[in-house]
Amino acid sequence: MNHFPEVYESLRFLLIDLQKQLQTIYDGIAENDPSLFLKSLERIDYIENAHLSLLNRSYNSSLRQDREYQAQLQGFEHISYSLHHLSSQLEALCFQLEQCKSLKLLQKKRIFAALEDLNKGLSLIEPAVESEELTLSIDICQLQGRIEKSCRQQLDRYQDNLKTGQYSQALMQSSFIVRDILNMADALLKIGEGIISGKLGQFIQIDRYQTLEASLSELDYDLTEQSINIHSMGETKSGCTISGVTSASEAQEEILAIFKQGRKDKLLEEKIGIESWHEKFPGIAPEVYSYQKQGDKAALLFEYLTGKTFDKLLLEDRQALQSGLNRLFATLSEIWQATEKSKPISANFMRQLQKRLKNVYAVHPEFNLKSKGLRIGDAQQASLEQLIKQAAKLEEKFQVANAVYIHGDFNVDNILYDAEKDDISFIDLHRSEYLDYTQDLSVLMVSFYRLTNYDPKVRRRIRLTIEAIYDFGADYAEQNNDNDYAKRMALGLARSFISSTRFVLDKEHAKSMLFKGRYLLEQLINLPKKELPNYQLPKELFRD
16 A cells, blocks of 8 residues: 555654654653643644645645555545544543543543553554555454443443442543543544555445455455455445455456445345346346345345446447347346246336335425426416326226236346347346336336436437337237237336436436326326227337
8 A cells, every 4th residue: 555655754744743642641641740731732733734745645646646546545545534533532632631630530541551552553554554464454443442342341430430429520521531532442443444445445444344354255265365456336226335346466357246235125135136036037147155244234245247237338339239239128038938927916106106206306396296286377287196196096907917027126227238248137136026027118218218418319329229128018018918018108107207307416307207207197197098098108208
């Protein structure tokens, strides 16, 4: 991590002055000399200057570095901010000590032990930065637990003594001092994480690192002997973080595995979803290497699948996109044929939409016309709630096709196409289930439409792609005597157009999606009964 001598120099000065500040406080407690508490404050300006110097040097260095070194610089900055915060906490501790009339109740033995651990952590920072291994960085993080344990024991004892009613004020002041030291331990944890992050190439918390370490051990990959890099590959809408894990000796593109961390319930659903796909249609989903859980969090380490997502294919030449679509349609036909159940299961599009309205209104409150709708003169515009209620009654009457096993979150960035292998893969499979196939198709169509690329050529390609998806579904429906495909698809599209506005901040684009969704609902609701059997979805809807 020590590839920036000018930045490292500022860090060393920062550490020197911070250790002087800490030592002066330690001596003040040991000698019961309040003047030393004030003397410790003399280091604050030096610490402030060293911190600012590090940030300035880091910024200047970052302008000429690639992504690998950018992560190291961010690691330095993270350490510097944590040290600067620690200095502020020491300053607050000084004021607490100065106001304390007596230090007799402090139980100095425990206080000194905690301050010595704090100083030990500071003394480990330089060798941890210089080391090629992560052992010392982890040691710094673990000191936080030792300090916390010592301080908690002290606080519990103060709480018991307070019940006697004696020395209440002195016990309260002592409690504040111990709590200040307890809070400082968190700075050590953040410093250790900053060093680890700089070495790995992406910010990572210690519990996440330990989970990654446990996951990689199942691949017989020893982090103490082999170094790795991790880099962000995005974040899901459910809040899960996704990282690529690469060997430090390999090119950045050669990814060993994907490491995904987030809520335990979501990742457990995804693990189950992946395993179910392996049973029903082998080869379409990645292999799970490891599943680790900790409290309400969990992590998945799974196979890195080659290929490009369809939002990337969209921006390449038309042939790449067309080849991907052809293989996708063929793959879906095989999946649906292999997994079809002789049992219809409705998607209940209107029920889905109703559940998502609250989140839609949170992003676009102007869409909420309340329960009565909007009246301008003699013109009455129904609220979404009214339209959904009417459309739900209509939906109950539609014939539903036999259920097939669907992806469940069939967005453009959850489907991979490998052009060399002419192969399709699925990722993010936590919502897979047996359902109406129009669920996946309608979601995919709108996920193309909601892309915020407004280049006319791209928008035209999006329109043609959506039409191709719709036509593929129509052909499948005709082959399987699915007579209500167009009507269910209209409801599915309405559901996705309206509910997806919560992911679109561009007001004009979001309004366009809302209006398209409302139009489909109003068209179906107002269509005469005799015309309903022959309903055809208007493809003009896919134009901007």
